[in-house]
Amino acid sequence: MSLKQFINEAISPWMKQEGPDSDIVMSSRIRLARNFADHPFPIIAREETLSKVLAYFEENFQQTSFRDYKDFELVRMRDLQPVEKRVLVEKHLISPHLAEHSENSATLISQNEQVSIMVNEEDHVRIQLYFPGFQLDKALEQASQLDDWLEEKVDYAFDEKRGYLTACPTNVGTGMRASVMMHLPALSMTQQINRMIPAINQLGLVVRGIYGEGSEALGSIFQISNQITLGKSEEDIVEDLHSVVKQLIDQERKARETLMHRSSVRLEDRIFRSYGVLTNSRIIESKEAAKCLSDLRLGIDLGLIDHIPRTILNELVILTQPGFLQQYAETTLSPDERDVRRASLIRERLQLEHKE
Amino acid sequence: MECQECHQRPATVHLTQVVNGKKTEIHVCEQCAKDNGYMNYGEENFSLNDLLSGLFHSEGPSPFKGQSPQTHPKKESLKCPSCGLTYNEFARIGKFGCAVCYETFDDRLNPILRRVHSGNTRHDGKIPKREGGNLHLKKEIEEYKNNLRQLIEQEEFEEAAKCRDKIRSLENELHQDEGGEE
Numbered sequence: 001m002s003l004k005q006f007i008n009e010a011i012s013p014w015m016k017q018e019g020p021d022s023d024i025v026m027s028s029r030i031r032l033a034r035n036f037a038d039h040p041f042p043i044i045a046r047e048e049t050l051s052k053v054l055a056y057f058e059e060n061f062q063q064t065s066f067r068d069y070k071d072f073e074l075v076r077m078r079d080l081q082p083v084e085k086r087v088l089v090e091k092h093l094i095s096p097h098l099a100e101h102s103e104n105s106a107t108l109i110s111q112n113e114q115v116s117i118m119v120n121e122e123d124h125v126r127i128q129l130y131f132p133g134f135q136l137d138k139a140l141e142q143a144s145q146l147d148d149w150l151e152e153k154v155d156y157a158f159d160e161k162r163g164y165l166t167a168c169p170t171n172v173g174t175g176m177r178a179s180v181m182m183h184l185p186a187l188s189m190t191q192q193i194n195r196m197i198p199a200i201n202q203l204g205l206v207v208r209g210i211y212g213e214g215s216e217a218l219g220s221i222f223q224i225s226n227q228i229t230l231g232k233s234e235e236d237i238v239e240d241l242h243s244v245v246k247q248l249i250d251q252e253r254k255a256r257e258t259l260m261h262r263s264s265v266r267l268e269d270r271i272f273r274s275y276g277v278l279t280n281s282r283i284i285e286s287k288e289a290a291k292c293l294s295d296l297r298l299g300i301d302l303g304l305i306d307h308i309p310r311t312i313l314n315e316l317v318i319l320t321q322p323g324f325l326q327q328y329a330e331t332t333l334s335p336d337e338r339d340v341r342r343a344s345l346i347r348e349r350l351q352l353e354h355k356e
Numbered sequence: 357m358e359c360q361e362c363h364q365r366p367a368t369v370h371l372t373q374v375v376n377g378k379k380t381e382i383h384v385c386e387q388c389a390k391d392n393g394y395m396n397y398g399e400e401n402f403s404l405n406d407l408l409s410g411l412f413h414s415e416g417p418s419p420f421k422g423q424s425p426q427t428h429p430k431k432e433s434l435k436c437p438s439c440g441l442t443y444n445e446f447a448r449i450g451k452f453g454c455a456v457c458y459e460t461f462d463d464r465l466n467p468i469l470r471r472v473h474s475g476n477t478r479h480d481g482k483i484p485k486r487e488g489g490n491l492h493l494k495k496e497i498e499e500y501k502n503n504l505r506q507l508i509e510q511e512e513f514e515e516a517a518k519c520r521d522k523i524r525s526l527e528n529e530l531h532q533d534e535g536g537e538e
Contacts, residue, residue, distance in 0.1 A: 041451070148484075151485055159459075160494075162469075163481060164484075166452075170472050172458075173480075228473045230479060231475075231480050232481065233481040
């Protein structure tokens with residue numbers, strides 16, 4: 001398979017689009033946790049109960065469509081090879097938990113891969129919806145409609161006092177986790193992000209690096225999400241997250257301007273060095289790749305590099321993970337072999353841009 | 357100053373909670389501070405599960421000093437009639453076994469939920485369409501009742517009577533709904 005073809009199939013259609021503020025916000029996600037009222041939760045339920053839940057989903061939702069989300073396909077975890085599960089995890093279509101508990105778990109994926117409804121994860125149902133860029137409100141609205149659509153056929157565990165009942169007390173109430181993936185290279189370079197994280201935590205929000213923890217975030221990619229799910233409405237939670245993200249966007253833009261203004265040669269040097277590494281290296285670890293890709297993306301955003309599309313960061317961050325590398329190679333790879341494959345995949349991908 | 361929770365012992369723990377930018381002053385005695393999960397561990401290196409397990413055991417006196425929680429044998433034997441999960445198991449795994457667990461362990465949930473959700477213990481979000489059918493009705497009745505109070509204050513008795521009738525008919529509907537479910 002050619003690289004172009006592989007990428008086309010590997011990257012979810014929604015990821016190829018740009019959304020509002022997509023120079024900084026890579027994606028917005030809403031996740032809703034739901035359970036059946038009359039079955040024990042997956043963590044203690046017998047396999048036969050879980051298989052009933054799964055069969056119910058297959059019967060009622062296989063190949064159905066809801067508005068823009070067409071042809072839901074039920075993918076059973078036990079039918080997948082380990083590397084295929086890994087690929088789904090790397091695409092964020094399923095959680096690592098679902099991949100590990102495979103016996104009677106599955107996910108319903110819409111054709112455009114924007115929606116993934118996990119069945120028998122920690123909760124019976126986990127609805128996940130992605131939008132490119134900064135579109136939390138829209139994501140919430142549509143996730144809620146999907147939720148209503150499921151509720152037509154599923155008796156949800158709901159309590160007047162505690163709201164939607166979930167296996168973990170950290171999800172009870174709305175069962176909602178709203179999150180935003182942000183690329184914050186300038187705030188990371190200037191270390192301003194380290195000062196901002198504690199303040200954000202105080203507001204009931206959590207900041208995570210997608211590779212490492214907190215400030216150690218590699219590739220300057222951070223996920224910001226709500227911690228509190230009880231006692232506040234979905235709209236209020238999203239609004240709070242929205243306002244913090246908006247401020248981070250403003251701060252990041254300011255920091256970028258300042259960097260360009262005060263040390264443009266240094267910044268340019270850093271960006272082009274990273275570009276050089278990406279286009280020339282023969283062995284590259286995921287850490288170094290993440291850092292260089294972040295620099296490259298910043299160079300694109302600042303207009304220093306103009307022949308490469310912006311979505312390359314989203315794309316290569318996903319493609320250079322172990323699962324995808326092995327899928328592309330069509331064989332199992334040792335970590336050393338992966339570093340070689342990673343370097344060649346990145347080189348090839350960047351060369352595609354030269355040809356066009 | 358007396359403790360705002362038990363109104364018996366003097367308040368010795370004074371905290372300022374910042375939830376979503378809103379400051380709340382809390383004045384409680386040490387006992388209530390522990391019982392309600394206001395006390396901090398002072399250590400950052402807890403995993404979420406450690407933190408939760410610690411909270412689940414926090415019903416007994418001074419659980420933070422490592423005393424055995426089994427000083428409450430009666431409470432410890434609490435078991436969910438639906439899925440069979442005991443409170444001890446719940447505390448160990450940090451997860452509920454089924455929807456009924458929430459009722460079974462209800463007495464002990466407030467401190468845990470308060471801790472995890474910045475002081476909140478009650479849902480204030482979406483109500484499902486079908487499953488929450490009654491709740492939509494209850495919410496509506498509540499709104500009419502508020503309306504009725506205002507109308508009476510404004511001495512608009514004609515409107516108030518209409519409103520009262522509406523409440524009655526909604527309440528009838530509610531009773532029928534509830535009866536029908538059983």
